[in-house]
Amino acid sequence: FPRIVSQSRKQMKDVEFTAQLILLLEEGPRGLSQAELDDAFSVRDETWERRTSIEDRFRRVIDAIAALVSAPGGAGLEETRLRNQADFYSLFGAVAAMLDAGQAVEASSMATRLRAFVNLVEDDTNRANNKPANDYYQAARSASNDKTPRETRIAIVRGVLAGTNA
Numbered sequence: 001f002p003r004i005v006s007q008s009r010k011q012m013k014d015v016e017f018t019a020q021l022i023l024l025l026e027e028g029p030r031g032l033s034q035a036e037l038d039d040a041f042s043v044r045d046e047t048w049e050r051r052t053s054i055e056d057r058f059r060r061v062i063d064a065i066a067a068l069v070s071a072p073g074g075a076g077l078e079e080t081r082l083r084n085q086a087d088f089y090s091l092f093g094a095v096a097a098m099l100d101a102g103q104a105v106e107a108s109s110m111a112t113r114l115r116a117f118v119n120l121v122e123d124d125t126n127r128a129n130n131k132p133a134n135d136y137y138q139a140a141r142s143a144s145n146d147k148t149p150r151e152t153r154i155a156i157v158r159g160v161l162a163g164t165n166a
Contacts, residue, residue, distance in 0.1 A: 001069070001078035002088035017085055021092055025057050026050060029093060029150035031143075061096045067107040074111030080118045086144035086153070093154035094161055103162065110161045117160040132156050132165040
């Protein structure tokens with residue numbers, strides 16, 4: 001969780017994805033090419049003043065996501081579309097934004113809302129009748145690594161977790 005197939009791991013795509021999550025914490029959602037990602041981290045190899053704080057934030061977000069999937073109502077979330085990298089990125093960004101804003105991550109109720117939302121997104125008929133689910137689905141399908149779809153997905157998932165989107 002997220003799903004990264006073995007061939008991609010051999011190509012270090014898991015490391016690349018983790019780098020994207022770290023940059024999300026440091027710079028916000030961005031769409032970066034492989035060359036831009038490499039450049040961003042080669043600058044940080046020499047001097048990265050925020051390393052400790054970013055690593056701490058990364059761990060807090062991962063711990064909060066782990067609490068979501070282990071909470072009542074969260075069982076099996078790691079087997080849903082959230083295991084896709086674009087969807088996990090959205091969840092990660094939403095949880096990070098909540099923690100940064102000082103919002104508590106109440107795992108049980110948030111997991112239940114997240115499960116219901118994922119079910120809506122995955123159901124063609126019901127998704128069409130739910131604007132947040134339909135907007136999320138469209139943003140996930142269209143250039144999912146670009147900045148605007150990433151921002152859209154993160155905002156929608158954050159609303160779901162907070163109980164303002166259903």
